[in-house]
Amino acid sequence: MSKNGKKFFVTVVFVCIFVVGTMLYHNVNSSRAENTQAFKLNFGFEPKGTRLELEIPGNFIYHFSAPNENVLVYKINDMFVVGTDDGNVYGNLISTNAQFLGISPEYLLLLTEDGVIAFNFPFEKGHDEVHAFEALSDQEQEQFIFPCSYEIEE
Numbered sequence: 001m002s003k004n005g006k007k008f009f010v011t012v013v014f015v016c017i018f019v020v021g022t023m024l025y026h027n028v029n030s031s032r033a034e035n036t037q038a039f040k041l042n043f044g045f046e047p048k049g050t051r052l053e054l055e056i057p058g059n060f061i062y063h064f065s066a067p068n069e070n071v072l073v074y075k076i077n078d079m080f081v082v083g084t085d086d087g088n089v090y091g092n093l094i095s096t097n098a099q100f101l102g103i104s105p106e107y108l109l110l111l112t113e114d115g116v117i118a119f120n121f122p123f124e125k126g127h128d129e130v131h132a133f134e135a136l137s138d139q140e141q142e143q144f145i146f147p148c149s150y151e152i153e154e
Helices: 003-036 138-142
Strands: 059-063 071-076 079-084 088-094 099-103 107-112 115-120 130-132 149-153
Touching: 071 099, 079 107
Parallel strands: none
Antiparallel strands: 059 071, 059 149, 071 079, 079 088, 099 107, 107 115, 115 130
């Protein structure tokens, strides 16, 4: 085999390994994402209010897959509000320069300047701890659901 033929063969082998590895990685991650969406969130506490009008232009509304399709997370400037599509509001959290990642019955997961942080939910005096996501137990990490879509109110 010529020198160019060997280079071509080695390149093809590396590309095949890369493609197969990528496919396996995505299958594992997508199955974990599907598993985390398989349970219904139960916050275990009563809503804090009802009928809060949050559809303000320039803000985000995050949606989730079944069986949590009625859960909504609104991002209004630096405030994150958790509610349901029937108007119940479970609580809010203010965090500057943060991006919403996910929610569990106990935590709101945000990407901040300090990394991926889990804020106790509901976030109120006496219940206002924050944790690095990696510091949570495997069971706590598996309880997060992640948005399937979002919209921007304009």
